[in-house]
């Protein structure tokens with residue numbers, strides 16, 4: 001092991017164990033709610049171990065087709081295709097919509113860098129628009145002024161598990177201007193509007209099963225559509241996409257174990273660190289430095305292989321249960337907002353949120369030290385996404401005043417904890 005790796009390992013363990021010591025001294029529980037991997041249980045560990053010890057069926061396409069069929073049925077979408085990330089699913093959507101170099105797409109100036117990257121790599125120009133601060137979605141009042149003769153599509157997102165405030169208005173506007181709508185549901189798998197899952201109202205949609213999302217396959221994404229022509233085009237992209245290599249699949253499966261022992265295991269406060277010591281070299285990061293710099297990684301564009309689809313199938317069985325837990329737990333933060341004079345996120349009429357996180361605008365001083373503040377006040381890990389406009393890339397998007405406020409002041413309370421376990425596990 002290199003000296004720098006040992007230093008990082010010691011720093012990581014030192015931080016976690018200092019926290020444990022403070023909790024012990026204060027008589028508080030040792031375990032702390034985290035954002036990541038709270039939907040993993042022993043059954044997922046068992047599945048990961050089984051696939052790790054049986055490599056002969058890693059190329060079994062029937063498992064993947066089964067996952068796609070289950071997802072499309074559960075989601076109420078006609079076509080679903082599984083990729084190694086939602087960002088790849090977005091690239092498939094860009095292909096399906098036939099967006100060409102020099103075409104323009106309107107998207108929120110408050111998102112993750114992998115979203116504009118997918119357009120950049122297709123040569124499509126990104127035009128940013130401000131968000132509203134009720135649900136952190138695109139602000140309808142800003143969109144029209146950004147439409148030009150080159151605009152072909154609008155990407156709307158439902159952030160933090162909440163259905164965006166101007167959903168219908170944006171869909172209507174797009175129809176009036178004959179623009180395609182891409183729904184970014186990476187944070188909002190399973191949320192509903194008027195009795196249907198979000199993602200079924202636009203032309204195409206993407207969902208993420210990355211480790212910090214509503215359901216978890218460490219990395220993974222799905223593209224859906226209800227349109228036959230777009231379904232055919234998605235399939236074309238899908239069929240030419242390669243599978244990841246064996247080492248990558250091995251790491252993905254190992255990360256299920258790593259995440260479970262670190263965050264969800266009943267004795268994660270000590271077992272997590274022991275497990276991490278021996279396996280930290282396998283840890284996968286969702287967004288590479290290359291991607292942060294806007295460089296397309298060589299392995300980009302892969303579809304989901306059987307072992308990851310098997311985990312997806314298992315997570316899909318639990319997603320409604322865990323989303324219900326998230327809604328229940330959100331009431332704690334709702335009450336906190338009421339008692340402390342902070343504004344609650346808006347739940348629009350006829351919508352059911354899944355509260356990936358519970359976002360609240362607080363004083364910027366709190367956001368600056370949110371990790372310590374969350375630990376001190378609630379013994380939970382409070383997040384600071386997105387703390388830049390195009391997270392995690394530094395810099396701001398001019399003319400997005402609400403996004404400026406969200407970047408400076410929005411914090412995210414966790415909505416699942418280790419006490420939530422799927423019945424039977």
Ligand SMILES: Cc1ncc(COP(=O)(O)O)c(C=O)c1O
Nearest residue numbers: 085086087112186208210220221
């Ligand atoms: C708003 C948003 N859209 C899309 C994505 C991409 O998801 P994935 O990591 O599965 O590519 C992310 C990633 O965090 C995101 O935050």
